[in-house]
Amino acid sequence: MTGATETADAVIIGGGVMGCSIACNLALTVARHGLRRIVLLERDTLGSGSTGRSSAAIRMHYSTAVNAELAWRSLHIFRNFGDIIGGECGYTRTGYLVFAGPDDLDSFRANIATQQSVGVSTGIISAADAAELAPGFAVADAAAIAYEPYSGHADASGTAYAYATRARAEGVAIRLQTPAAAIETSADGSRVAAVRTAAGARIATGVAVVATGPWTARFLAPHGIDVPLIATRHEVLHFRRPLDLVPYHPGGADISNRIYFRPEGQDLTLVGNGNHSDIVDDPEVFAQRASPAFIQDVWPRLARRIPPIADAELVHGYAGLYTNSPDSHPIMDRIAGVDGLYLCSGFSGHGFKLSPMVGALMAELIGSGQAATMDISPLRLSRFAEGDLNNAGYGFDVLA
Numbered sequence: 001m002t003g004a005t006e007t008a009d010a011v012i013i014g015g016g017v018m019g020c021s022i023a024c025n026l027a028l029t030v031a032r033h034g035l036r037r038i039v040l041l042e043r044d045t046l047g048s049g050s051t052g053r054s055s056a057a058i059r060m061h062y063s064t065a066v067n068a069e070l071a072w073r074s075l076h077i078f079r080n081f082g083d084i085i086g087g088e089c090g091y092t093r094t095g096y097l098v099f100a101g102p103d104d105l106d107s108f109r110a111n112i113a114t115q116q117s118v119g120v121s122t123g124i125i126s127a128a129d130a131a132e133l134a135p136g137f138a139v140a141d142a143a144a145i146a147y148e149p150y151s152g153h154a155d156a157s158g159t160a161y162a163y164a165t166r167a168r169a170e171g172v173a174i175r176l177q178t179p180a181a182a183i184e185t186s187a188d189g190s191r192v193a194a195v196r197t198a199a200g201a202r203i204a205t206g207v208a209v210v211a212t213g214p215w216t217a218r219f220l221a222p223h224g225i226d227v228p229l230i231a232t233r234h235e236v237l238h239f240r241r242p243l244d245l246v247p248y249h250p251g252g253a254d255i256s257n258r259i260y261f262r263p264e265g266q267d268l269t270l271v272g273n274g275n276h277s278d279i280v281d282d283p284e285v286f287a288q289r290a291s292p293a294f295i296q297d298v299w300p301r302l303a304r305r306i307p308p309i310a311d312a313e314l315v316h317g318y319a320g321l322y323t324n325s326p327d328s329h330p331i332m333d334r335i336a337g338v339d340g341l342y343l344c345s346g347f348s349g350h351g352f353k354l355s356p357m358v359g360a361l362m363a364e365l366i367g368s369g370q371a372a373t374m375d376i377s378p379l380r381l382s383r384f385a386e387g388d389l390n391n392a393g394y395g396f397d398v399l400a
C-alpha cells in the first residue's frame, strides 16, 4: 500500500443513485458545512448496482409516515428536477393505482390515512373510476382501490447520472472502477482517518459515507461492524401488450396478487414481484436473467389484473438485487462510536423514489449533525437492537 496521496473533506463510497444524490447534495450545501473536497468512489460504473436494474416506480403508498414523507418530498424534486438539480431524471406521470384485497383492507385504509397526514395526494376511488383510468383492467375483485394522480416512474440510471453530472460541476471528484477496500480509523478507533482503495491509494478524510447498496454488509463486516442487511435477487419482466385492448395504463401495485407494474415506453408493460427473494452471498455473482419459474408464476398473476396480458408477447426479463433490512426500511444514520462514519443503505425494493430526499437529508446529517428537514430517527441503525422496528407493511416489501 502507498502512503497518503490525497486528502478529502468527505469520501462517499458507492456510485448508485444514493451515493450520487448524497455527493450532489453535499456539494450544493457546501456554504453551510464547509466540506469542500468531496470524492465519490465507485467500484465499477455509476448505477451498475441496484440502480441500473431499478423499475424506478415513483409512488407514495407506504405503511409508515417516514417513508411516505420521503417519497412525497422526493416527488416534488422529481417533478422539478431540471430546475433543482439540472439534467433529466425521466419523470413520467402516469398516475398510480393500488389494489387491496379483503384481508388487507384495514391496513390499507390506515396506510392511506398516514400518507394523507404527511400531505400525499391519494385517496380511495370507485371501481368504475379505476376502470376508466385503466382500460382493459379487471377491477371488480378489488376490495378497495387507491389512486395517486402525480405518481409514475422515472429513469433510475439517468437520475444517478444527473446527480453525478451536477456533483462534478460543483467540484466533486468521481472515481470510477475504484473500489474502496477499507475505512481506516484513528489509533483509538474513535474516528474516521482515511479511506483506502483496492488499488492501494489512501485518501485522508474525516468523513466516510457508506452507500454501497447490496455490498454493504460485506464491506462493513471486516471493520467489525455488523449491519442486518442482506442482498436478495428479484426479477422483472417486460411484455408487449395488445394496444387495442390496453392502449395505456397507470403504474400500480396489486397487494392481493403480490405484483407491481408500470407502462414502459409506448407498448410495454413491466411487472415485478417484491416477495420472491433469493438471498445472494456475493452481489457480483447472481443469475442475471429471468427464470422460467418466475415467468410461470408472475405472468398469470399480472393477467388476473390485466387479462389481455395473458396473450401478450414476453419481450424480456432480467434480475437485480435489493438490499433488505429486517423491517424493509432503510438505514440512514451515523455509526455510533466512529466519528465521521455514516451509513445509507437497506432500501429494499423501493429506494429509488426516495433518493432525492435521501441525498438532501444525508447532506444535512453529515454537514450539520442532524437531518433538519424531517425526522429520520425511525431510520436509525439502533432500532434493530432496540426492537423498535418500523411497520413492514403487507409483507410485500416493495410497499413497506
Ligand SMILES: Cc1cc2nc3c(=O)[nH]c(=O)nc-3n(C[C@H](O)[C@H](O)[C@H](O)COP(=O)(O)OP(=O)(O)OC[C@H]3O[C@@H](n4cnc5c(N)ncnc54)[C@H](O)[C@@H]3O)c2cc1C
Pocket: 013, 014, 015, 016, 017, 018, 019, 041, 042, 043, 044, 045, 046, 047, 048, 049, 050, 051, 052, 053, 054, 055, 056, 057, 058, 156, 178, 179, 180, 181, 211, 212, 213, 214, 215, 219, 234, 235, 236, 272, 319, 320, 321, 322, 344, 345, 346, 347, 348, 349, 350, 351, 352, 353, 354
Ligand atoms: C429489480 C429492481 C426493481 C426495483 N424497483 C424499484 C422501484 O420500482 N422503485 C423504487 O423506488 N426502487 C426500486 N428498486 C430499488 C432501488 O433501485 C434501490 O433501492 C436503489 O437503486 C438503491 O440505490 P443504492 O445507491 O443504495 O445502491 P446501488 O445502486 O446498488 O449502488 C451501490 C453502489 O456501490 C458500489 N459499491 C459497492 N461496494 C463498493 C466499494 N467497496 N467501493 C466503491 N463502490 C462500491 C456498487 O458498485 C454500486 O454502484 C428496485 C431495485 C431492483 C433491483
